[in-house]
Amino acid sequence: MSIWEYANPVKFLRLTDKLLPPLAILSIVTLIIGLVWGFFFTPDDFRQGSTVKIIYLHVPAALMAINAWLMMLVASLVWIVRRHHVSALAARAAGPVGAVMTIIALATGAIWGQPMWGTWWAWDPRLTSFLILFLFYLGYIALWEAIEDSDTAADLTSILCLVGSVFAVLSRYAVNFWNQGLHQGASVMRAGAIAGDTEERVSNVFAIPLFVSMAGFFLLFLTLVLLRTRTEIRSRRIKALLAKERAA
Numbered sequence: 001m002s003i004w005e006y007a008n009p010v011k012f013l014r015l016t017d018k019l020l021p022p023l024a025i026l027s028i029v030t031l032i033i034g035l036v037w038g039f040f041f042t043p044d045d046f047r048q049g050s051t052v053k054i055i056y057l058h059v060p061a062a063l064m065a066i067n068a069w070l071m072m073l074v075a076s077l078v079w080i081v082r083r084h085h086v087s088a089l090a091a092r093a094a095g096p097v098g099a100v101m102t103i104i105a106l107a108t109g110a111i112w113g114q115p116m117w118g119t120w121w122a123w124d125p126r127l128t129s130f131l132i133l134f135l136f137y138l139g140y141i142a143l144w145e146a147i148e149d150s151d152t153a154a155d156l157t158s159i160l161c162l163v164g165s166v167f168a169v170l171s172r173y174a175v176n177f178w179n180q181g182l183h184q185g186a187s188v189m190r191a192g193a194i195a196g197d198t199e200e201r202v203s204n205v206f207a208i209p210l211f212v213s214m215a216g217f218f219l220l221f222l223t224l225v226l227l228r229t230r231t232e233i234r235s236r237r238i239k240a241l242l243a244k245e246r247a248a
Contacts, residue, residue: 007084009233016226027223031216034060037209045206054112055202056210060217062105062130068098068221069133069161069168072140076158086229088154089236091161092144093228097221099137106130129170136164150236 006012038056045052075091078084109127110120121127140160147153202210 004082004084007082007086009086009237012086013230013233016230020223020226020230023219023226024223027216027219030212030219034209034211034213034216038206038213042206042209048116051112051115052206054108055206056213058105058108058112059210060214061101061108063214064217064221065098065101065105065130065133066168067218068094068101069137069164071225072098072161073165073168076154076161079154080158085150085154085236086233088150088158089232090225090229091157092154093232094221094225095137095141095144097224097228099134099141101217101221102130102134102137106134125170129167133164133167136160136167140164 006015035056039053042053044050072091072094075087075094078087079091106127109130113122114120140157143157143160144153147156
């Protein structure tokens with residue numbers, strides 16, 4: 001059995017019919033466990049107090065905002081190379097979900113940053129690249145809506161996705177590229193932790209529920225993308241049937 005079999009819309013719909021119910025339940029349960037554990041059963045930080053608990057929303061949302069775009073990039077490349085419509089529709093389905101994740105990350109980052117940095121916003125390299133990524137999300141969604149021919153829209157949005165991937169990478173590694181800025185370096189998973197360096201690494205008290213929240217966000221993203229892809233496939237079928245009726 002090849003993975004490319006599921007590029008067939010009928011097989012994709014059959015597979016997701018079976019996958020979606022348990023996946024949706026698992027995502028909700030994991031997300032609830034991670035957030036409740038993080039917000040109600042972890043101590044306040046000795047520097048940031050209870051404000052630190054916004055990490056359980058901010059970090060998973062930011063991670064998924066970046067990875068959603070990278071998933072769109074992979075799906076767009078599959079469309080360009082193999083012309084599988086399901087991959088193009090999956091990329092389209094992920095766009096609004098990734099945009100919402102980006103909004104959550106920007107909003108929670110501002111709420112977290114205000115008491116820590118004394119400002120709601122700063123033109124920090126990571127913040128700036130993240131804002132630009134959000135604008136690319138809006139442009140991607142608008143481009144799909146603006147072009148009537150779906151294949152042409154898939155081609156142009158795939159090109160836009162390739163360009164926007166630069167800012168997805170910058171959003172993730174901006175702290176490594178530029179030393180200046182308010183954001184700290186990686187503190188959840190870093191090479192120094194292997195050697196026993198815990199000075200800037202998140203304590204396990206905070207890290208374990210954070211990983212659970214990250215898993216919950218990932219599963220929720222996967223559930224929503226599969227659900228929206230199914231909707232896009234059916235919407236495409238309806239448009240094709242309407243076009244045939246008009247031509248008849």
